[in-house]
Each structure stands twice: as C-alpha cells, then as structure tokens.
Amino acid sequence: MSGFGELKAVLRIRPFRRLWAVLGLSSLGDWLGLLAASTFAAAQVDNSAAQGVAFGSVIAVRLLPALVLGPVAGVFADRFDRRLTMVVCDLIRFLFFASMPAAALIVDDSTLVIAWAAVATFIIETTAMIWTPAKEAAVPNLLPRARLETANQLTLATTYGITPVLAGLVLIGLEKLVVVIFGGGDVRPQGVEPSEVALWFNSLTFLATAITVFFGIKEISGRRTAAVERKPGMLKEFTQGWAFVSRTPLVRGLVLGIFGAFAGGGVVVGTAKFYAVSLSAGDAGFALLFATLFLGLGVGIAAGPKIVGALSRRRWFGLSIVLAAGSVLILALATHLVVAVAGALLVGVGAGMAFLSGTTLLGGEVADDMRGRAFAFVQMGTRVVLMLTISLSSVIVGAGGSRHLNLGFKEFEVSSTRPLLAIAGIFGVIAGIVALRQMDDKKGVPFFADVLGSIRGRPLSPDEPKAAQGIFIVFEGGEGAGKSTQVRHLAEALRGLGRDVVVTREPGATPLGERIRSLVLDPPEVTGEVVTPRAEALLYAADRAHHVASVVRPALARGAVVISDRYVDSSLAYQGAGRTLPVDEVSWLSKWATGGLKPDLVVLLDLEPAVGLARAGRRGDADRLESESLAFHERVRYAFLDLASADPSRYLVLDASLPADSLATGVLQRVRHLMPADEEFDIAEILEDVAETVTALTGDELTDELPSGGTRV
Ligand SMILES: Nc1ncnc2c1ncn2[C@@H]1O[C@H](COP(=O)(O)OP(=O)(O)OP(=O)(O)O)[C@@H](O)[C@H]1O
Numbered sequence: 001m002s003g004f005g006e007l008k009a010v011l012r013i014r015p016f017r018r019l020w021a022v023l024g025l026s027s028l029g030d031w032l033g034l035l036a037a038s039t040f041a042a043a044q045v046d047n048s049a050a051q052g053v054a055f056g057s058v059i060a061v062r063l064l065p066a067l068v069l070g071p072v073a074g075v076f077a078d079r080f081d082r083r084l085t086m087v088v089c090d091l092i093r094f095l096f097f098a099s100m101p102a103a104a105l106i107v108d109d110s111t112l113v114i115a116w117a118a119v120a121t122f123i124i125e126t127t128a129m130i131w132t133p134a135k136e137a138a139v140p141n142l143l144p145r146a147r148l149e150t151a152n153q154l155t156l157a158t159t160y161g162i163t164p165v166l167a168g169l170v171l172i173g174l175e176k177l178v179v180v181i182f183g184g185g186d187v188r189p190q191g192v193e194p195s196e197v198a199l200w201f202n203s204l205t206f207l208a209t210a211i212t213v214f215f216g217i218k219e220i221s222g223r224r225t226a227a228v229e230r231k232p233g234m235l236k237e238f239t240q241g242w243a244f245v246s247r248t249p250l251v252r253g254l255v256l257g258i259f260g261a262f263a264g265g266g267v268v269v270g271t272a273k274f275y276a277v278s279l280s281a282g283d284a285g286f287a288l289l290f291a292t293l294f295l296g297l298g299v300g301i302a303a304g305p306k307i308v309g310a311l312s313r314r315r316w317f318g319l320s321i322v323l324a325a326g327s328v329l330i331l332a333l334a335t336h337l338v339v340a341v342a343g344a345l346l347v348g349v350g351a352g353m354a355f356l357s358g359t360t361l362l363g364g365e366v367a368d369d370m371r372g373r374a375f376a377f378v379q380m381g382t383r384v385v386l387m388l389t390i391s392l393s394s395v396i397v398g399a400g401g402s403r404h405l406n407l408g409f410k411e412f413e414v415s416s417t418r419p420l421l422a423i424a425g426i427f428g429v430i431a432g433i434v435a436l437r438q439m440d441d442k443k444g445v446p447f448f449a450d451v452l453g454s455i456r457g458r459p460l461s462p463d464e465p466k467a468a469q470g471i472f473i474v475f476e477g478g479e480g481a482g483k484s485t486q487v488r489h490l491a492e493a494l495r496g497l498g499r500d501v502v503v504t505r506e507p508g509a510t511p512l513g514e515r516i517r518s519l520v521l522d523p524p525e526v527t528g529e530v531v532t533p534r535a536e537a538l539l540y541a542a543d544r545a546h547h548v549a550s551v552v553r554p555a556l557a558r559g560a561v562v563i564s565d566r567y568v569d570s571s572l573a574y575q576g577a578g579r580t581l582p583v584d585e586v587s588w589l590s591k592w593a594t595g596g597l598k599p600d601l602v603v604l605l606d607l608e609p610a611v612g613l614a615r616a617g618r619r620g621d622a623d624r625l626e627s628e629s630l631a632f633h634e635r636v637r638y639a640f641l642d643l644a645s646a647d648p649s650r651y652l653v654l655d656a657s658l659p660a661d662s663l664a665t666g667v668l669q670r671v672r673h674l675m676p677a678d679e680e681f682d683i684a685e686i687l688e689d690v691a692e693t694v695t696a697l698t699g700d701e702l703t704d705e706l707p708s709g710g711t712r713v
C-alpha cells in the first residue's frame with residue numbers, strides 16, 4: 001500500500017480518526033498556550049528586564065511539573081478510566097486557560113496577574129503530564145497492531161509539524177483580527193489583547209476536546225472492569241512501574257536509547273548558537289542548521305519506514321540512535337557549513353526515526369496495564385534530560401570559549417562546542433549500541449546483512465534451533481556425478497555401524513515433494529507448459545520447506561544421521577547460476593524455507609558436465625533440467641565449486657571421476673570426524689564391504705580408470 005493509502009486506511013478507523021482530531025486540537029492548544037501564556041505574562045509589565053523575567057518564569061513553570069509529577073502521572077493512566085482521565089484533564093485545562101485573561105480583567109495588580117499566570121500554567125502542565133500518557137496508552141487499543149506505525153507517523157507529524165506552524169499562524173491571524181475589530185493598542189477595550197484572545201480561544205479548544213472524547217470516543221474506556229477492583233494501591237502501582245522499566249530489557253533499552261538521543265539533542269540545541277559562530281556562519285547559519293535539523297526530523301518520521309522496509313523495529317530503533325549520535329560527531333568535526341548542514345540533516349533523520357520507532361515499540365509491545373507508566377516515565381525522563389543538557393551545555397560552552405591549537409604544521413581555533421559535541425556523539429553511539437544489545441530480537445543474525453536485506457525487502461530471520469544430536473550430511477554435484485551412489489553407500493556403511501540413518505533427497509522425498517518433482521522435472525511435452533525460472537525456484541523452495549519440516553528436522557531431533565541427495569546449494573547453482581536468477585534472492589528464499597538449517601557436511605562430487613550427462617543419459621530420457629545446454633551445466637558446476645571454496649570447513653570436494661569405492665573411502669574418512677569420539681569407526685574394517693556394497697547398489701562394474709576428461713581434486 002502507498003504511504004497515502006496507508007494514511008487513508010488508518011483514518012478509516014473511526015475512534016482513531018476522532019482521537020487524531022482531538023490530538024490536533026489539543027496540540028494546537030498546547031502550542032498556542034506556550035506562545036500566548038508567555039507573551040501574555042510579558043505584556044503585563046512595561047520594562048524589558050521585567051518582561052524577560054515574566055516570559056522566562058512562565059516557560060520555566062511549564063517544565064517543573066515533569067519533575068514533580070512525572071513519576072506518578074503514569075499511575076493515573078494505568079489505574080483509572082483513560083477516557084475519563086483525559087476528559088477531566090481537558091476540562092481543567094479549559095478552566096485554567098480561561099482563568100488567565102479573566103484574572104487580567106478582574107485584578108488590577110500586574111504582579112498578581114503574572115503570578116496567577118504562572119500558577120495556572122503549572123496546573124495546566126500538570127494535567128498535560130497526566131493526559132499525554134493516557135492518550136498514548138489508549139492509541140494502541142484503537143487500532144490493529146499493523147497500523148500503529150502509520151498512526152504514530154500521523155500523530156507525530158500533527159504534533160510537531162502541523163500544529164506549531166498553525167499555532168503561529170493563528171496567533172498572527174488573531175492579532176490582525178483584533179486590530180481590525182478593536183483598532184490599535186491604545187484604544188482597545190480590556191481583555192481583547194491578541195494574547196488574551198488567544199488564551200480564550202485556547203481554552204475553548206480544550207472544552208471541544210473534552211466533549212469529543214467524552215461523547216465521541218467511548219472505545220477508549222471499557223478495557224477493564226473487574227480488574228480495577230483487584231488492583232494494588234497507588235504507591236504499589238508506582239513502584240511496580242519503576243521496577244517494570246528497570247527489569248524489562250525492551251523498555252530498558254528503549255529508555256536508554258531515547259534518553260541518549262535526547263541528551264545528544266540537548267547538547268546540539270544548547271551549543272547551536274556558539275557552534276554557528278565557530279563556523280563563521282552567524283545567525284543565518286544558526287537558522288539554517290536548525291531548519292535542516294527539523295527537516296531531517298520530518299524526513300525520518302515520514303520516510304523512515306519506507307527506507308528500512310521490513311527491518312525489525314527493535315533493530316531500527318538502535319540503528320536510528322546510532323545514526324543520530326554518529327551524525328553529531330560529523331557536526332563536531334565539520335569545518336565547513338555544507339558538511340555541518342549534512343550532519344544536521346542526518347541528526348534529524350536519525351532522531352525522527354528513533355522517535356517513531358520508539359513510540360511504536362512502546363505502544364505495541366508494552367502490555368496495556370503498564371503502558372501508561374512506561375510512557376509517563378519516558379515523558380518525564382526526556383524533559384529532565386533535555387532541560388539538563390541544554391542548560392549545562394550552554395553554560396559550559398559559554399564559559400569555555402575557544403582555544404588556539406598549534407599542531408606544528410597547522411594552527412586551529414577550536415571552539416569548546418566541538419569537544420562537547422564529540423562527547424555527546426560518542427555517548428549517544430554507545431547508548432544506541434547498548435540499547436540495541438538489550439532489546440535485539442534477532443540475536444545471532446548478522447546486523448548489516450539484515451539491514452541491507454530488509455531494505456531490499458528480504459530480512460534475515462534467526463535460524464530455528466537445530467536438534468543437537470543428529471548429523472546432517474548433504475551430497476551435491478551436477479547430473480550423473482554419482483551422488484545417489486555415494487548416498488546409498490554411506491547409508492549402508494553407517495547402518496552397519498548401528499546408526500539410525502535416514503536417506504532422503506530433493507526434490508521428491510515426500511508425497512507432496514513427488515508431485516512437485518514431476519512439476520519441475522517433467523518435460524513441457526508432458527506438463528503442457530514451460531515452468532518459468534521464478535516459479536521453478538519457488539517450487540524447489542516449497543519442496544524444501546516441506547521436506548525439512550516433515551523429514552529432516554524430525555529425524556535430526558531423534559538423533560539420526562540424515563543423508564540428503566541435494567539441498568540448498570542445488571538451488572543456488574541451478575536457479576542462481578544456471579537460470580541466472582539473483583543468487584542472494586534464491587539464497588534468502590532457501591533460508592526462509594529451511595529456517596536456516598545448514599548441513600554439517602556437504603560432499604561435493606565434482607565432474608565435467610559432459611561426463612556426468614553421459615552417465616545420466618544411460619538411464620534413459622533426459623528430464624527438463626538434464627536437457628539444458630552444456631553452458632548451463634558448466635555454470636552450475638562452477639557455482640558449486642565457488643560455494644565450496646567460500647566455506648571450506650563445511651565442504652568435502654571430491655573428484656567424481658574417481659572410482660566409486662575411492663570416493664566412498666574419502667567420504668567415510670571425513671564423516672568419521674563428525675561422529676562422537678566414542679563412536680569413531682575403524683575404516684579399514686568397513687572398507688572391505690565398500691566395493692561390494694557400491695557394486696550391489698549401482699548394479700555397475702566400477703572401474704579404477706578415469707573417465708575421459710576427468711580431473712582429480
Ligand atoms: N564414480 C563413478 N564412476 C563411474 N560411474 C559412476 C560412478 N558413480 C556412479 N556412477 C554411475 O553413474 C550413473 C549416475 O550415478 P548416480 O545416479 O549415482 O548419479 P547422480 O549424481 O545421483 O545423478 P543425478 O543427479 O542425475 O540423479 C549411474 O549409472 C552410476 O552407476
């Protein structure tokens with residue numbers, strides 16, 4: 001589905017659509033509130049120093065509740081009905097936003113009005129601290145899991161992209177409207193200053209959201225009834241929440257990664273002004289870097305899922321943190337504005353992707369009864385980390401100035417922003433790697449191969465555990481190389497030693513496989529149509545999936561030696577090299593089909609195709625693949641040899657032009673090493689039977705002479 005199609009599909013879900021509208025409105029209110037409350041406080045006094053203090057104190061008061069109430073806010077979201085929690089919070093915000101301009105109308109003392117604005121802001125922020133986790137925790141209950149990521153894209157874009165811009169526009173629009181209706185500043189009646197009108201408007205947005213949530217999104221309620229009665233006390237719930245965050249690897253990893261990213265972001269913001277100076281880029285450079293960072297954030301949120309495709313979201317999260325933090329290192333080292341802009345873009349992309357994947361993971365993988373506390377913990381932590389890092393880094397950089405560095409051959413002026421950014425970048429990369437290790441859901445799957453495969457739509461999957469006791473031996477090679485002969489011989493030898501041996505083959509070891517075998521190998525004159533290369537690859541993979549699940553794994557699980565005539569390498573050689581399908585795709589398909597089951601030993605019987613085809617021809621009519629050109633079979637042969645040389649410890653390559661009994665000895669010698677020490681067999685003792693068995697099985701007189709053109713390996 002296209003990105004637009006996915007958005008439409010999410011918005012078709014009525015309760016989510018309404019919640020999204022509510023979120024948009026309340027986020028508009030938040031941004032408007034931030035701008036209006038602070039300008040309103042500043043407007044109450046005349047001199048610029050007092051205006052600065054009034055403005056700053058309202059902002060500071062907005063951040064305080066995170067420290068005071070943050071830890072317990074999640075308990076509300078998890079304990080009480082989330083719909084009612086949201087409605088009560090919105091009604092409180094409605095009343096307190098309206099109380100600010102109302103106070104200015106009633107009270108004459110500007111100090112009191114400012115003080116009230118600070119108190120009201122504190123209460124409003126406190127309720128927001130409770131409202132947000134309740135909302136975040138409710139979203140996953142309104143949607144199918146598969147739609148959660150798109151829903152988060154939409155809500156993040158709304159909260160951080162659309163509504164702040166809209167809030168600015170509304171404020172400008174209100175200002176113009178006030179001038180048109182009431183005229184300039186001196187003649188205006190009381191209570192209609194633009195910031196006051198904005199606060200009235202803002203209070204109404206919260207009334208509207210309260211009404212919508214109460215009457216329009218009843219689905220948010222009703223997730224528990226009797227369970228509430230059984231809940232422990234609030235204090236217990238609070239401590240349970242903290243214990244959950246610290247003991248659950250996924251949440252611990254998420255929290256660590258998110259805090260690391262925010263710490264890095266805080267340092268970037270705190271040092272940005274000085275950093276722009278160190279680039280000699282001035283205010284314009286500062287603005288450019290900031291705009292680029294936000295652009296990157298948007299790109300990360302909007303395009304991230306498409307870029308990484310099917311990559312595990314846990315891995316994506318860790319990767320995003322490392323990308324963001326690693327790009328802070330680019331900023332630390334950049335000496336040119338263009339490089340710094342590229343770095344800022346990547347920081348934004350990484351942060352946006354981490355934000356989206358982190359939110360989706362928290363929503364999708366944390367159980368409903370803990371979700372509110374998990375979101376509240378993150379909400380509180382990010383604010384605290386951001387506040388601390390912004391203030392600390394700006395103080396450090398302000399005090400640090402710049403240092404003159406003389407390397408002998410070159411001299412530099414190094415701003416203190418650089419080491420600080422470097423430290424933040426290194427710290428962030430480490431946080432990302434640790435987070436990834438904590439929460440990796442594909443342990444043992446190579447990371448970068450998985451990332452590349454996922455981007456191409458073919459993620460790697462962890463191997464299914466192989467039964468410890470059994471031994472899996474595969475014979476590979478071109479047509480007529482002697483595989484069946486050697487398979488049977490080895491089986492006889494091992495059975496003679498008392499081992500449980502399962503002889504099998506691909507394709508066609510099962511009734512289903514038999515049917516697939518005739519579909520792929522019968523000539524077109526029989527089947528009535530030509531099997532296309534991709535269909536052929538899929539048919540072999542289907543046979544393999546069924547074969548491994550129903551024959552190979554069960555036999556290995558009971559400790560048998562499984563000897564298969566052909567396996568994965570045949571697909572890589574025939575469909576990959578022979579049919580020239582992309583080998584990595586064929587390989588991925590087989591890995592998927594087998595759950596990653598690899599043989600303990602592959603015996604490759606290497607033979608000139610012409611010789612092998614001649615041998616096979618003695619059996620009668622050629623099948624569909626035997627009828628392929630000599631060039632096809634040459635490609636197959638060299639593909640087998642390449643596979644063997646890429647992983648020599650797993651392969652035994654034998655010159656298949658040698659007599660069958662020599663080959664059998666070579667195979668037995670190697671297989672010996674696969675047996676447990678106490679089961680090692682005496683080759684000399686069983687060699688006696690080898691030639692006999694082989695002759696009996698093939699029905700041919702085996703000769704010591706090399707067939708013409710044969711090469712010894
Ligand atoms: N080492 C050998 N030297 C000469 N002939 C052999 C040798 N091994 C097997 N043969 C003969 O070659 C023919 C093909 O042998 P076999 O069926 O074992 O090969 P294969 O690799 O399983 O063939 P295919 O893949 O086409 O089924 C048989 O007639 C067999 O007797």
Ligand SMILES: Cc1cn([C@H]2C[C@H](O)[C@@H](COP(=O)(O)O)O2)c(=O)[nH]c1=O
Pocket residue numbers: 479505506507521540566567568570571572574575625626
């Ligand atoms: C498993 C597998 C086999 N093939 C081809 C190779 C042979 O031509 C036939 C099997 O015939 P055999 O007599 O049993 O050796 O199928 C293939 O193309 N791809 C595969 O994955």
